[in-house]
Amino acid sequence: MESLIVILVGILVAVATYLILSRTVIRVILGTAVLSHAVHLLILSVGGLKKGAVPLLSQSDGPYTDALPQALILTAIVISFAVTAFVLVLAYRMYSTNGTDDFSKLGGSSDE
Amino acid sequence: MFGQFILNLFIATLWFLLKDDPTAGFPTFVAGFLVGIFILYAMHRFFGTQFYLRRVIKVFKLMMLFIRELTLSSFAVIHQVMTPKLKITPGIITYRTELRGDWEITVLAILLTLTPGSVVMEVTENGDMFYIHAMDIEESKETLLRSIGKFERAIMEVTR
Amino acid sequence: MIVELAILLPFIMAAAIPFIYKHLKKVHIGWLVLTIPVVLFSILTTYIPRIADGQTFTKTYEWIPSFNISFTTYLDGLSMILSLLITGVGSLVILYSIFYLSTKESLHHFYCYLLLFMGAMLGVVFSDHLMVLYAFWELTSVSSFLLIAFWHHRKASRAGARKAMTITVTGGVAMLAGFLTLYTIAGTFSIRELIANVDMIQEHALFIPAMLLVLLGAFTKSAQFPFHIWLPDAMEAPTPVSAYLHSATMVKAGIYLVARMSPVFGGHEVWFWTVAGVGIITLFWGSFNAVRQFDLKALLAYSTVSQLGLIMSLFGLGSAAHALGYSQESLIYTQATFAALFHLINHSTFKGALFMMVGIVDHEVGTRDIRRLGGLMALMPFTFTIAVIGSMSMAGLPPFNGFLSKEMFFKATVDILQLNIFSVESFGFIFPVVAWTASVFTFVYCVIIVGRTFFGKLQPDRLEKPPHEAPIGMLISPFVLVAFVIGIFFFPNILGHYILAPAMQSIYPTFPADELTMKISALHGLSTELLMTIGVIIIGVLLYRSLPKWRAVYQLFSQKYTLNAYYERIIGFSESKSGWFTRLYMNGNLTYYFIYIYVIFVSIVAGYFVLSDAFVWSPANDSAVEYYELILLFIMVFAAVALLFAKGRITTVLLNGVLGYSVAFFFVVFRAPDLALTQLVVESVTTALFLLCFKFLPDLTKENVSRAVKFSKATISIFVGATVTLVGLTVLHYEKFEPISAYFEDSYNLAGGKNIVNTILGDFRAFDTMLEVVVLFIAGLGIYSLIKLKAKKGESDIEN
Amino acid sequence: MNNIIVLPLIIPIVTAIFLVFLRHHIRLQRIVSLVTVVAISVIAFILLLEVQANGIMKIDFSGWLPPFGILFVADSFSIILVLTANIITAICLIYAFSTIGERHERMYFYPFVLFLIAGVNGSFLTGDIFNLFVCFEVMLLASYVLVALGGEKFQLRESLKYVLINVVASWMFLVALAYLYGTLKTLNMAHIAVRVAEVGQDPVLTTVAILFLIVFSLKAGLLLFFWLPGSYSAPPTVVQALFAALLTKVGIYALFRTFTLMFPLNTDVTHTLIGVMAGITIVLGCLGALSGHDVRTIAAYNVIIGVGFIMIGLAVGTEQAFAGAIYYLIHDMFAKALLFLIVGTMVYLTGEIIIKNMNGLIRNYPLFGWIYFIVMCALAGIPPLSGFIGKVLIGQQAVEGGFYVLLAIGFGSSVIVLYSLLRIFLAAFFGETSVSEEDKKPIPKAAMASFVMLALCIIALGLGAEGIAIYVEDAARTLANPAIYIEAILGAK
Amino acid sequence: MIEKILLISLVLFMIAIALLLYRVIVGPSMPDRAIGLDTIGVNLVSSIAIVSILLNTKAFLEAILILGILAFIGTIAFSKYIERGVIVERKSNR
Amino acid sequence: MNVSQIVEWVAVLMILFGAIISVVSAFGMIRLPDVYTRSHAATKSATLSVLACLSGAFIYFWSHDGYVSIRLILGIIFVFITAPVAGHLVCRAAYRSRVPLAEGSGEDLLKPVLFGDETTVSEHSEELSIKLEKKE
Amino acid sequence: MKINDVILRTVVKAVVFIILTLGVYLFFAGHNAPGGGFIGGLVLGSAVVLLYLTYDIETVHKGMPFDFKKVAAFGVLLATGTAVVSIFFDVPFLTQADRYFNFPLLGETHLSTVMIFEAGVALTVIGTLVTIILSISEDE
Ligand code: NA
Ligand code: NA
DSSP states (O other): OOHHHHHHHHHHHHHHHHHHHBHHHHHHHHHHHHHHHHHHHHHHHTOSSSSSSSTTTTTSSBOOOOOHHHHHHHHHHHHHHHHHHHHHHHHHHHHHSSSSSBBBHHHOOOOO | OHHHHHHHHHHHHHHHHHHHHHTTHHHHHHHHHHHHHHHHHHHHHHHHHHHHHHHHHHHHHHHHHHHHHHHHHHHHHHHHSSSSSSSOEEEEEEEEEOSSSSHHHHHHHHHHHHHHHHEEEEOOOOOOOEEEEEESSSHHHHHHHHHHHHHHHHHHHHHH | OOHHHHHHHHHHHHHHHHHHHHHOOOOOOHHHHHHHHHHHHHHHHHHHHHHHHOOOOEEEEEEEEGGEEEEEEEEOOOHHHHHHHHHHHHHHHHHHHHHHOTTSSSSHHHHHHHHHHEEEEEEEHOOOBHHHHHHHHHHHHHHHHHHGGGGGHHHHHHHHHHHHHHOOOOOOHHHHHHHHHHHHSSOOHHHHHHHHHHHHHTTTHHHHHHHHHHHHHHHTTOOOTTTHHHHHGGGSOOOHHHHHHIIIIIIHHHHHHHHHHHHHTTTTTHHHHHHHHEEEEEHHHHHHHHHHHBBBHHHHHHHHHHHHHHHHHHHHHHHHHHHHOTTTTTHHHHHHHHHHHHHHHHHHHHHHHHHHHHHHHHHSOOOTTTOOOOOTTTTOHHHHHHHHHHHHHHHTOOOOOHHHHHHHHHHHHHHHHGGGSTTTHHHHHHHHHHHHHHHHHHHHHHHHHHHHHHOOOOOOGSSSSSSOOOOOOHHHHHHHHHHHHHHHHHHHHHHIIIIHHHHHHOOOTSOOOHHOOOOSOOOOOOOOHHHHHHHHHHHHHHHHHHHHHHHHHHHHOGGGGHHHHHHHHHHHHHHHHHHHHHHHHSSSOOHHHHHHHHHHEEEEEEHHHHHHHHOOOOOOGGGOOOOOHHHHHHHHHHHHHHHHHHHHSSHHHHHHHHHHHHHOOOOOTTTTHHHHHHHHHHHHHHHHHHHHTTTOOOOOOOOOOOOHHHHHHHHHHHHHHHHHHHHHHHHHOSSSSSOGGGGGGHHHHHHHBBBBBHHIIIITTHHHHHHHHHHHHHHHHHHHHHHHHHOOTTTTTTTO | OOOOGGGGHHHHHHHHHHHHTTTTTTTHHHHHHHHHHHHHHHHHHHHHHHHHOOOOEEEGGGGGTTTTSSEEEOOOOOOOHHHHHHHHHHHHHHHHHHSSOOOHHHHHHHHHHHHHHHHHHHHHHHHHHHHHHHHHHHHHHHHHHHTTOOOOOHHHHHHHHHHHHHHHHHHHHHHHHHHHHHHHHBBBHHHHHHHHHHOOOOHHHHHHHHHHHHHHHHHTTTTTTTTHHHHSSSSSHHHHHHHHIOOOOOOHHHHHIIIISSSSSOHHHHHHHHHHHHHHHHHHHHHHHHHHOOOHHHHHHHHHHHHHHHHHHHOOOOHHHHHHHHHHHEEEEEHHHHHHHHHHHHHHHHHHGGGGGGHHHHOOOOHHHHHHHHHHHTTTTEEEEEEEHHHHHHHHHHHTTTTTTHHHHHHHHHHHHHHHHHIIIIIIISHHHHHHTTSOOOOHHHHHHHHHHHHHHHHHHHHGGGGHHHHHHHHHHHOOOHHHHHHHOOOOO | HHHHHHHHHHHHHHHHHHHHHHHHHSSSSSSHHHHHHHHHHHHHHHHHHHHHHHHHHHHHHHHHHHHHHHHHHHHHHHHHHHHSSSSSSSOOOO | OOHHHHHHHHHHHHHHHHHHHHHHHHHHHHHHSSHHHHHHHHIIIIHHHHHHHHHHHHHHHHHOOOOOOHHHHHHHHHHHHHHHHHHHHHHHHHTTOOOOTTTTTBBSHHHHHHHHTOOOOOOHHHHHHHHHHHHO | OOOHHHHHHHHHHHHHHHHHHHHHHHHHHTSSSOOHHHHHHHHHHHHHHHHHSSBBBBHHHHHHEEEEEEHHHHHHHHHHHHHHOOOOOOOOOTOOEEEEETTTTTTEEEEEEHHHHHHHHHHHHHHHHHHHHHHHHHOO
16 A cells, blocks of 8 residues: 555656646645645655554554654644645735736846 | 423433442433433423423424435435436426524425425525425426425424 | 064054044145054164074964964065065155145045055065965955045946956965965965975975965966956056055065965976966066057056066076075076066066156146157156156166166076976077067167157147146155165165075075075176177167057957957856856746756756665555555546646646545545544635635636647656655665654553644644644734735835 | 753744734834844853853753654754854844834734744754754745735745745655655654664665755755745845845755764765755856846845855865854855845835946945945955855865865855955945935934944954854864764763 | 445445546536535545444544535535635625 | 344445445436536435445444444534535525526526526626536 | 525534534544644634634624634744743743543543643634634735
8 A cells, every 4th residue: 555655646746746837826836735745645654554553542552553654744734734825825915916827927036 | 491401411410420430421421311301301390391302302303304305305316317318307496485584494495405306596585485496397396395394394393 | 573563553544544534634644644654664674684684583373273273473584575665665655645646535545445455465475374364465455456446436447446356356266275275285374384394295286286276366466467457457546556556565465475485386397387487478468568558557557567577487487496406506596586586676666666757747747648748858857857767777777776687687587598407498498588578678668658758749738737847745755766776776785685685595495595695786797688688778779769660560469359358258258148047047937946946856866766776666565455545546646637637726626625635535544533634624724715815816727838848847747756756665665663653652651642643742742733833823924914014006116 | 951942942932922912012022022032142152152061952842852752952053053043133133123114013024033033043953853844834934924025016926936936845855754754763863863874874865865955955045046036135125134144044054964963974975966066056156146237136146156155065074164164154144144234225225226227325325335345355255254264164175175176166156256246336336426415315223233233243253263163163073973963862872 | 244345335435436526527617516526525424434434443533523514614615606706705795 | 143243234234325325426416417406416315325324333333332423423413404505505606606507407487586687797707607608 | 686695504503513512522632532732723713714604704703803813822822831831840841741630520630731732722723724714805
């Protein structure tokens, strides 16, 4: 299962990368959302999947599955949520001032 | 009505405490609750209101009705889905209800939606008329109008 | 103590000037400033006898002892020469400047820079520690920059200053690298210690690089070919500055360094040829170009370049003695060095005088263009006298000091032909030949200076002001200098004994002191060098006469192909091409930035991963796969791929939701209840946020990009995905360690919680959780601020 | 109890939150935020002395011993950076008082700055790699807000790019963490070092290390600096200065930690890679600085050059080189902060960003101009200013280690730095000005005070380099001998 | 045997989800997709229940309830978005 | 086979039943002609399926572990209440955003009340109207 | 015809209590079962969001006149505060004090400062979530 999940992660990453490489803001943001799904699965699978019981002492006597990656993912989920929320708002504020959401039309800071 | 329920809970708690059993758990509490029901039934006339469990039973009946409707309607849909060629004439029909008040209207709407082949789409502003999308107008007009009366009565038994 | 004082005093004064200036409106502040070099010069002269006795003075103050950087001063014969020049010429220049610069100029700036320069210059010559020397070295560049740009409202001043600073600092940086290399070789920054360890140093593989780097510093500072191009442009500085920095002192710093370092590097063929060769080329190129100039100051600038080349080449020739070691035969080569030191002083005297002369002319008639000048002899007789004496000395005519050193120079170029190492047998002839040729041009431009300015026809209408003699104050300094020009001619051996001989000791520490002194005499029969001088005069006069005819030669060197033009072109080219290149990749388009990042990511990570053959994959340890999981995997892949082709924004968000929910379900399957819960809620909220923001965002548009672009993006994406997967699969297989998380399974006893994950979050790693909450809070508050704080209407957006 | 180590993180967070409640008491906000940052500086200084006296200090949060809990570690390297960062922030805050404006101040500007500094301090202090990620995020989130706060068209555009690139970078960080945990099964940096040493740094681990290299390079602006010029020219001046002084430095710090403590065993690959990246970074930075017409862009490319130069120190990898890098790092933080403050003020004074359109500022603002001159010289490494000693140490070690190309690029860059900044000086400060004494916009006193303070720091750092030598040497020693760090955290073997 | 049946049920639910995914992708209207996602959520609820039995744990029962809640909230949000373009109104037009 | 085993079997079969219903209703979601009819499939069959499933799980845990899961009961009630409401809301939204009834639909009493003769399309439903145009 | 949300609103009135109860439950359950301050907060926040969805900002604000920014800030303060308190007791930062208490009625109960910490987390989550949603929704 771990290998399959890692392959799935790869596919998700590829898709996300393609989205991130597109020109519209929404697609890029979606890409980052997909990236976070992928990496959460990745963290979980490197800790080993289905290799033990649910890490609740009240539910079984172990061995438990590795709980640390789960804790890390939880933190990561929250942070990625915070960031996504911010990016979304930033994106629409950007759109409302710049009038386009297309990076190829936005131009850059290079002078002249 | 609600007061009776609180009283019942209080009795159960009392029972629980009186047992003074360090291993006491949920079963003890349930036992206390049953005791409370008994006491309340015995006393309910002093409150001057209906015994609250009776209404609970009516609610239960209503729920059974819900489930029955749900099951029927599911099979109706499944039937439609499974038939090789769809033979339906969907459409939007209206129904004017006698129920009043948010809760009654809501419950009826939920019931109607769970009924075979109908989904409530709109409620008029004063809440007396439903616009219902019917899977098959002809069939719905028969079954629906037959069952709506039943629903309204069941609801009114609980609320009034 | 004198040495430290000498360095510090100018700096202290420089710092004080802006404050004093405010309260000293009536008196020319130059008078106050003048006291500094005068006092220093006077004190220094008292040391001359002791130095002549072979004494040296040294003292160390710690600066950064942890890294062996200390402030070590060292006063010996060599530094004495330079310090006397710095303070002596400095006094004269300041005196001169008092009359040259009116009180309307921002004098506090001028003298502040000048004092900074003086202090820095004294620092350079008194430092034994290479790092400190470098520090003062750069400070001379900086102060020179400020002085050149003194009239910064002029474009030419700014350009000249920039060029000078750029070139000299570049050289300085190279020199620093050279010093560091020396440190690497010898483990010391002390020049004296380096000299003590010469043998060890010369054998090191980095010896030549160190030498060349140090020379680069010296050459740029001393305006050696091809780095001389900054010097003519530096003439935008006020003339006192030109007289002081750009002829008498700062440009001598490079020469000083070569002299100072020649005990270290001198024995090597590369040193010999580089120093002597560059010097001789500079000598020629400078004199040749001086002839074509119309601006007197530019002419003097090229002449300075040329003279510096002369001195430099002499030091090069003199280094032959280092190679041979002490012997009677090798002594003859030390005379080149002696000549170099002698000319160093002589040049300062006559060139200082000439610059002041030009300054006077410029000051009084308002132009320095020889095409507009002429016939001033009668109107400005004193100035004329200065010009004649200075020029004749420079041309190498008696009875002036230039004659002596020029003769010695010729002798050295001839003597070197006896040398039978360094392939001098084959190529040594170029020294006398080029030296002589250059001297002819030198003679020509010296004649031009005097002839075109003071003889010929006066053209009053082409002058800015009616010409008249300069005020007496302005004449004092040049007269003092020409007095030296003559005095030295008649009493050269005083100088030789007290000043030059101690310096020779510094340069040839292994040679017996008394063998290094040389008797200077004006008359030594009909020697080769005298014949050469006579030849110079004859041919020189002829050339001057025929100048209009052969001036066309200079047309061969089209303006397009001068070194200056190349410099400008290189600068322009690098500015425009670097701009072109930078804008090429920094085009402001985020997509490109992502492409770069991903390409670098893949090429480095995957590149190493593949090359190191690290990939391992064995699914044997994998947990079992159920069919429903496979279907869910398939669903996720399908949803992900559909995401790429989805057209509406709602669809994409929903598909992302599908992915998120599926992940949550996997969390369930993989025994992660807390994760599943959180993921579910967060995913839903995220989706809701998307919907909320869609009110303000446009719908997706079709991206009209070419198939090739799509293909390359897809390729990059696949590579990124593959990299993550391949490394991931390998990592799965990596089972060398037990996870630390076994510890947390005792969570109930340790922290009183039965939910291990929650206990980790709330106790074992509560710190993460605390910060994560902060992150969330910042995001929330940030969103609020972002929305509420909008650019004011009408407020100008700087960019547009 | 070493709880003092956590104060640089927790104090700004707590005060930031209090300031949220004091939203409309602007004067109070100013005082509180300044006092906070100054207090942290004092604490950091005390810590520096403590570390000097007692060796590396740590605090195990909740008392969970490493490698199980999270901990903060105070060694000379981290504390020096904390101290520097906070001093600079304090000075920048003084600048902000007179320039940022009430609109920003009411929109929680000071809390965001405090959050930023909390994240920065946390990143320097943490001894846990995942916690480093979290601290990064605290810092980044605050930086996202600060970069976007103001709502200008140009600003929003650039900040979106900045945020998106950093989101991807953070993702890469997580991927790297996943691999790290997958291989070494631990998160404590010292423990990671122990485990890496146990098995030797095999190719898999080196791959992980390289991934970290990419991640931190993105933060540090090492080779992957594409986000930097745009986003550093977007926000208000004071934010630019804080970014220039702090943000890339955190990445640099992380790179040093990663490749001296955790993955120091395959230098053939990693340090070579770092060296190559540093070289390219400097070259590209130089090209950018050379070509810029916009003061802010030139300043931004100078940041990139500085990053590359410091990384040479890591690539060279000797104790002395580390010392040089630390010196240069400190210098760069001060000098870049000042440079950006000045550049921002120039833009404010002239209303122009293109150098050609500015003129003769020095006539109306002499002190301002000379301070620019000083910072220019410092950045070019001209002695005896702050950039010198670092440059010398790195350069000398580069020669010793045979890194001639890097040396050439590094030293060559100081010429370009000088050239690019000199252009600004000549064009904008020198020359004629048409603005009369009466018409000129005044530079606020507080702003001027901050310039002077930073300039004094730069001079003091150069002349008084010996003053901090013991700390720098200690920091370099710890970097060069990771065993010291490991022993302090995990106890002697 | 029981486990097999449960696994089969899971497979069936996954198939159902796959079919619904088709609806989400294809649409054609927004409400179609919204219903699709809602129903996917509801199917996941069932699936989690089954997995809970399979893993013999009660750890995921909260997830069931939460998923139900979220599917509901999500559907409300979507339908409001579809209907009014905004999902939270400043002031109701009622 | 004892009582508890039988109960467990009942539970599992309920779940299987739910699963089958779910697949069928998913088919319905594909087959039925418009969003309104599809919402019938969703609100009715899918709800029944989840109810069956959750009840099955409830019974299973009760019988197997003697564990009465309040959360499952709450879940059942919750789905029971909310599913029809969700269906109602989506249908209303669909209609108000002018998703047309399937071809061959019968009478539509809502249309004249809601839209009358007006032909303008509300702003926010642009993406829907685009799709509609395509269809027509 | 104006929209009549009676069905939605009525159902939500009932449902919101289920959600709130669940949220509180999850909050308390976290130590031994899935849940905790974070999820609890999220669920509680979701309940508030549900109210906003069903009603409108003004109506909800009348019922819950909180400044959610301050709620969030208070939450962070609580979370960091429990951490900071440990400094004053000369124990490592963030040390959680916990003890088992024997309460009548509840039996042996585990009370710990973790609870306060988690409460801070929960409040932050609620406050932030609502702040975000309100800020966006109020934007013109
Ligand atoms: Na996510
Ligand atoms: Na200009």
